[in-house]
Amino acid sequence: MTLPPKILIVGGGVFGLSTALSLSKRHPTSQVTVLEASATIPNPAGSSVDTSRIVRADYSSPVYAKLAADAIEKWRNTEWGQEGRYTQNGLLLVYPDGDSNGKDYALKSYHNVKKLEGKNVELLPSQEDVLRAGPAFGPNLGVSGGYVNWGSGWSDAEAGVRFAKKQLDEDGKVRFQTGEVQSLLHGADKRTVTGVVLADGTTVTADLVVLATGAWSTKLIDLRGRAVSTGQALAYMHITDEEQTRLAHMPTILNFATGMFILPPRNNLLKIACHAYGYINPKTVPVPGANGKSMTVSFPEPDLPIPAREEHEFRMALKQLVPELADRPFCKTRVCWYTDTPKGDFIITHHPDHPGLFVATGGSGHGYKFFPVLGDKIVDAMEGSLDKELREMWAWPTPVDEATFHGTEDGSRSGPKGLKLKEEIAKGKKAQRASSL
Ligand SMILES: Cc1cc2nc3c(=O)[nH]c(=O)nc-3n(C[C@H](O)[C@H](O)[C@H](O)COP(=O)(O)OP(=O)(O)OC[C@H]3O[C@@H](n4cnc5c(N)ncnc54)[C@H](O)[C@@H]3O)c2cc1C
Structure with missing residues (x-):
């Protein structure tokens, strides 16, 4: 055509x-x-x-795994990845005991990525193995297995x-x-x-x-x-030069149990995020092209805070993964939007x-x-x-x-479904008011 x-x-x-x-x-x-x-x-x-953003070929679908491998080749070997736009630090994907969806997704994705990345990819069938690949993530890490792909990175x-x-x-x-x-x-x-x-x-x-x-x-x-547009919470914190040096080369960790992931910091800024079902933000708007009819759909709104429950989850994840940062204040939070199919x-x-x-x-x-x-x-x-x-x-x-x-049902998401962003924000404010009375 x-x-x-x-x-x-x-x-x-x-x-x-x-x-x-x-x-x-x-x-x-x-x-x-x-x-x-x-x-x-x-x-x-x-x-x-x-x-x-995580750059990985770790997919349970061989078609996305192959397409991602083609993209990674460009991130690694062309101008796309130069001047710090791509860093290959590895990705540690873990699942908890009893999470059969997470385990299934992780194992399918392991087999796909193993074919593409060979020796870069190692199966970690027990918590002990996971900790061997990522010793920074202490023994409280509630996981029963996973794998590491040293061929993944971030952009x-x-x-x-x-x-x-x-x-x-x-x-x-x-x-x-x-x-x-x-x-x-x-x-x-x-x-x-x-x-x-x-x-x-x-x-x-x-x-x-x-x-x-x-x-x-x-x-x-x-x-x-x-x-459906789903809001995902992000939080950032300042870290010291010493922490930056120590954490800069850790693999990104993605915990399928909680959806929490932490990327290696850059410029003394550490980001924690959650790959989850997230939040919807329902609004009633006209149905495009249908005179007089309306529909309720979720879409983004600028400058909203993240719900208190999410801050709490971030603190819990930090306690597990990098305990010394668990109580450090966040310098910035953000709701960023997925367009989920x-x-x-x-x-x-x-x-x-x-x-x-x-x-x-x-x-x-x-x-x-x-x-x-x-x-x-x-x-x-x-x-x-x-x-x-x-x-x-x-x-x-x-x-x-x-x-x-x-939200997307591909086995990679965690957390409760269908939470309404503004309701969850309001709950946090109410709890804050009650505790200050
Ligand atoms: C928190 C978070 C973490 C993510 N992590 C990863 C990851 O680790 N790895 C990965 O591969 N992907 C990740 N993604 C997904 C990836 O970032 C998105 O799939 C991708 O960036 C979407 O690009 P887009 O062009 O569709 O959207 P956008 O970048 O949002 O672009 C859409 C643009 O359209 C403009 N626009 C909208 N409406 C109008 C209008 N009416 N008129 C004019 N302009 C308009 C907007 O202003 C916007 O700039 C993540 C996404 C989020 C939110």
Whole structure:
């Protein structure tokens, strides 16, 4: 399929920028614009922008494991990983006693990654073995096994976005525009998408609109039962020079029991996070394109604190993993948003009901690592030449029951499901007030 000349990409995160990079190489005569709501790229509130993202080929699905291995090759051996954008420190994946989902995910992922990484990967069938690979994580670590992959690493996520933007600026083929899309613009048939309407009422027209708006997509198109935006808590703390030196080379640890993970610190800043079902933030908004109808969907809201329960969980995890930091105050917290699909598969496809609209989203908390290779796959999908396996995985999904869909079910998530962010924040405030009375 040949691509039309005028292409508008909405969203300047991993999905949007990687698409722009690929289009600028493969379709240099196309007129490509990236439209981004944030005044800056990197957008500090975007899901692609943070101190770090894990880069791993550790997947229970062989298709993602292979794609991740291709991406890792680029992080390791090309400009993508240079100037501190990629560090290979290893990843220690552990599961607790009795967590059959976590164990199953870990073992499948071990077998896939073992084929790709060979000697870099070691099975750790007991707690003793886990502690041998990660002695920093003391004997209180409540795990019964796992494995370590010394071939995994992490990326400085903000630096990666900055790098992609710089490539595009230097190349000069893609135009950038700041503006917030309010809705899609439809043709006379009310189906074909012909551009977008911005918050200031102006319009931008295009032959093809690529929606790469991450967790904000849920109010621009009807994704009910197909994608849900879930807020994930992050916390950061300052550490001393001595702690920085000691912890800088530890492997990232991801505990399937709690979802907690700690990345090696950089610039005296340590981050702790949780790969969980997270929190929903329900809002009632108009159903896009359906006059007068409304729907309740979860989507991001800026500058919310993390719930007190999450701070407590972080403290518990630190007590287990790096006890000397357990009581250190956090200097910053943040809620960062996943765009979760039922099985964790991205949605990268032409919209079945709206000619002129292409959807590239559904990162499901694992999209960042693919930055160096994702754009080519997205453009393959736009052209209709994507490999069969990926095409089937990333097709427009059959919706699941919204009432029970609280996040990706791929065996890697932990924690309670369907917690409402603002309710949980309020509970913490109430408890604080009660304890000060
Ligand atoms: C806490 C956290 C931890 C993660 N950890 C990992 C990890 O360890 N490894 C990994 O591989 N992946 C990880 N991920 C997932 C990965 O970061 C995401 O899959 C990826 O960054 C999503 O990119 P995106 O382009 O879809 O979204 P974004 O980066 O959010 O980009 C979307 C952009 O669209 C813009 N936009 C939205 N609405 C509009 C509008 N109406 N008009 C104009 N612009 C708009 C936004 O401003 C935003 O900049 C993590 C994600 C989070 C949140």
